[in-house]
Amino acid sequence: MKIELHEIPISQVAEGYTESEEGGVKGYGGLLDIRPPFQREFIYSDSQRDDVIRSVKNDFPLNVMYWVVNDGGMYEMLDGQQRTISICRYIQGVFSVDRMKFGSLTASEKERFLDYKLMVYFCEGDEREKWDWFNIVNIAGERLTPQELRNTVYPGPWLTHAKSIFSKRNGPAHNLASDYMKGEPIRQEYLERVLEWYSEYAGFTGKTDDRIRYCMSDCQHKSDAGALWLYFQNVISWVRCIFPNYRGEMKSVNWGAYYNMYHDREFDAVELERRYSILAEDEDVTSPSGIYEYLIDGNEKHLNLRSFSKRQKRAAYERQNGICAHCGKHFEFDDMEADHITPWRDGGRTTPENCQMLCRTCNRKKGGS
Ligand SMILES: [Zn+2]
Known part of the structure; x- marks a missing residue:
């Protein structure tokens, strides 16, 4: 199963949108089957439908959608049907939201609406995999987070070991680091965070999602995740070493990113603590967690300095x-x-x-x- 994240503007998805008894529902210039045989009928209530439109208008994020890539460059919608139909029907003037039809928006409002980018995962695989996917994506009840999704794509002994460390409440990673990072291990937020750091440390480049997937694909067939666990322990030890005096604000710092860039540099913990105390009392400094970042890289923007009234x-x-x-x-x-x-x-x-x-x-x- 191959999965790729794409950003597709609404204008392209709604291009050539048609809906009919015989022909079904098509979009994306006729290439996308929005209601393939296995999909449910349109069951959104008016208020859910309207909320989708309001989200787009306000440029709020919608959940990711899944399209299956079929032979011959055709697509089937695996998840996202109801949102997509709401959007296309709105553009066609079938209904109004807050007493405004799409046709009565200003030219720039229309343009902004059509430029809104939908996050779509393209999934390529055989019939069997497609069905497995559908079951996971639609029937699991709860939506998959991006990391849960990646876990379904790269199973193996490496992932099993990594999950035994990073994906349990009161598991080894949670016990070690819950004072230094936010997130819920069960929802894979610890695993995602460490992979975000480790993939960068290991030299993978690109957007976070790509980087993590390249890294997971590279590790997939290893017999265990010892290297990842060791890396994580190093990050936390480094933090404890340069900032031995614990404060709750430390939870909000993206430590691994700083470890990756600065772990070779020498820091004087006593001096850092002295400077922290001074900055913490400075009324112009409005971001306490930013003080840590500033002390490491010297960039004033982290301090969110007060401006004149x-x-x-x-x-x-x-x-x-x-x-x-x-x-x-x-x-x-x-x-x-x-x-x-x-x-x-x-x-x-x-x-x-x-x-x-x-x-x-x-x-x-x-x-x-
Ligand atoms: Zn001047």
């Missing part, structure tokens, strides 16, 4: 009589941006005395706030 900006604007502090020209309030006279990294804080207004061009030249 509208009131502080107004006060500075009035004080300057609308004159840009750099180029000396006059600007309207809305055309100016607040700037720290002394930057945060040099000890300047987000206080009224340290605020000046610059025109956009001067602020860009100075490099942000």
